[in-house]
Amino acid sequence: MRSVELFAGGGGLTLGTHLAGFTTEVVAEWDRWSCDTLRENRDGGYPLVRGIDVQEGDVRKVDWSTVPSGVDLVSGGPPCQPFSAGGKGNAADDKRDMFPATAEVIRELRPRAFIIENVRGLTRSAFSDYYSYIQLRLGHPELVANEGESWGAHYSRLQAEHTSVRSDLQYKVLPTLVNAADYGVPQQRWRVFFIGFRSDVDAEWSFPEATHSAAALRAAQDDGSYWERHKVPKKYRTPTVRTAALVDGPHKPWRTVRDALRGLPEPTLNGSTKYLNHVLQPGARSYPGHTGSYIDAPAKALKAGVHGVPGGENMLRNVNGSVRYFTVREAARLQTFPDRYRLHGPWTEAMRQLGNAVPVMLAEIVALSVREHLDVATFNAAKKAATDRRKARKSATA
Template sequence: MQNLEVVEICAGAGGQALGLEKAGFKHRLAVELDANASATLRRNLPHAEVATGDVADSDVWNPMEHLGVPLLAGGVPCPPFSIAGKQLGANDERDLFAWAVELCEVIRPQALMLENVRGLSMPRFAGYRQHVLDRLGQMGYVAEWRLLHASEFGVPQLRPRFVLVALQDQYAPYFAWPKPLSTTPTVGEVLRDLMASRGWKGADDWARRANGIGPTIVGGSKKHGGADLGPTRAKRAWAELGVDAMGVADEPPAPGDVFKVGPKLTCEMVARIQGWQDTDEWIFEGRKTSRYRQIGNAFPPPVAEAIGTSIRRALRKTGKRHERDVNADQDPIYRVLRDSGEFMTHRQLEKAVGRALESYELERAISALSRDFTVEIRNGSSATAYRLGSFKGFVGQDDHLRHELFLKHRAKIS
């Protein structure tokens, strides 16, 4: 079967790229900000054009050159939605999710696939998610969010990813989310041969101890120090598996090595835990810390392959056909304010929503919406009223504050 082409933005070190290639897609273009990650992409995708720089910069690439590409994909920056961060969403200069969605209006891909962290699935972003679904619906796409766990696709770590898939109307009925695998290998099973590769005598005992899946690998950003395996809780979980998470090793343990906690992982081992296989022959460019960050921030290839296979079947119309109408989320207050376009009081909102709204619930909802949208508040003599205004996020505006902030912080963005 002839491969389908894909344009991938914020491509990183190619975890999603590798998975999509295995699923039957061929990269026409990959765009990435980090120079080392771009070098990795060029090394491993020699058939693809690789553009380095700000994906939203028209001097880096021209979306109009890729009209009608079968798939537009990407792993846009996670910090705007991360539970570990401030969850600034549309107010974060790194947020490119809504902008990436708007590319569908320009490129008109047959399908869109974007992935991000679990934080985007939280109630805080209900209005943001609905805005995304609304826009895709207006463009003629049927879209759906799904929280997927990498451990359900053969990846030995707790790595939840929130994925958006949208397809043009004619293809949407043929799409079905991939089904989880029945088993997941343990960290010990995946890494035992690498731990023993230099003759370490403790490899078998270590593998028996590492009899579970690991916590989420954290690549981190340029704002922080060197490579390690995550925050304190993650380090404790790694220690229970016999892994010293306080750094990344240059090579596997030697024959006589003895450890208080256990050996550190090498970049090659971290890549295994992310789902790369030896047969992939994927080479990461740059020094150790850069390689580790590239690997740790990647989308696991087996998950990308599973989703990509489902998308390919839909675009080929070989999947089982079923009706899909999923452009709806769970934020009734946003929906009512969006549809009304007028000021609405607490009582009017309750009537429109069809149930009682506690004051704290309404205040929390308005507070969350105010972070991603302009919300006008009018304090009347008898009641406070609210009206939903414009979306604050960057969707391509030339005068958006994002440009100034991006240039100011570019050296620390990864």
């Protein structure tokens, strides 16, 4: 199935949608380091990005009319800074707010479905009206704002018109807030997804069920199976999650930093000849509020951090209390990027790409679910068309 991606960053969502069977044709991204990552892997023959057209620059300036009709999916993660808890929270008043631009691309390409991702901060009560506006804007991409119309006025008009509008391009939008750790990602990463299906696509979709849980990790640490698997000395066997070890169905244990880094050698200043981007970054230190991610729990959410990351999200905290920075490869493991995928640029820029990325595993799970529903809708539509043709032939010969 054909897809196009906006705000691609270093490629997390791109890789996940490819793994789910979508063939991304165009990716748009303004950051040159991210574009270099995509091009370097493409030109190096990495199969999941082979043949992609990397459009470097403002997504609003891409000539989308050159993309042939029939796109199945538009995916993307608009910049999160307007809604991030670490930002100023200016939402629509932040020039980096790209939700209107996203809706414009959807209007032009008319995909059968879309997957749009952003930070949990977007669901804060301070943004409740804008959160609702985004859903209506994505659901009715042809109801564009008038010249000089504020988003608030546009929102009021969308509220008044969306129940009676007869536009031929409408989407059923399903927003869902999820924790990536609940889907096997070794990281506590809360994100909101907007999944949309075009109104003519018969898809009864719901977000995939969680597969992992904190309770299952606590149970594995309490019964010792987690520690035995990793050969952790008994003096360091301290449970890391506060939840009770309840039986909660077929859930697997949350994956921890130790799980993610298994098999990687300790990093050195000279790097590794076997693993890409696995070079020790010196200088890490711990202080109150800046303690890093504990090795026997899912990592804190990696952050891009223009001025650093205040919680030490880019640091590993070991059982003896020592800390060090994650290597780029270790951070890539936490974001479930493949080991053969190279992140371009110095440590700060590579970590920024990873901090902005969608975990590949979560992207694949969501995209695969969307694709399965598109496949079923395609099959049902073909079946109905065949039935209608038979009825027409029978009526013509009666």
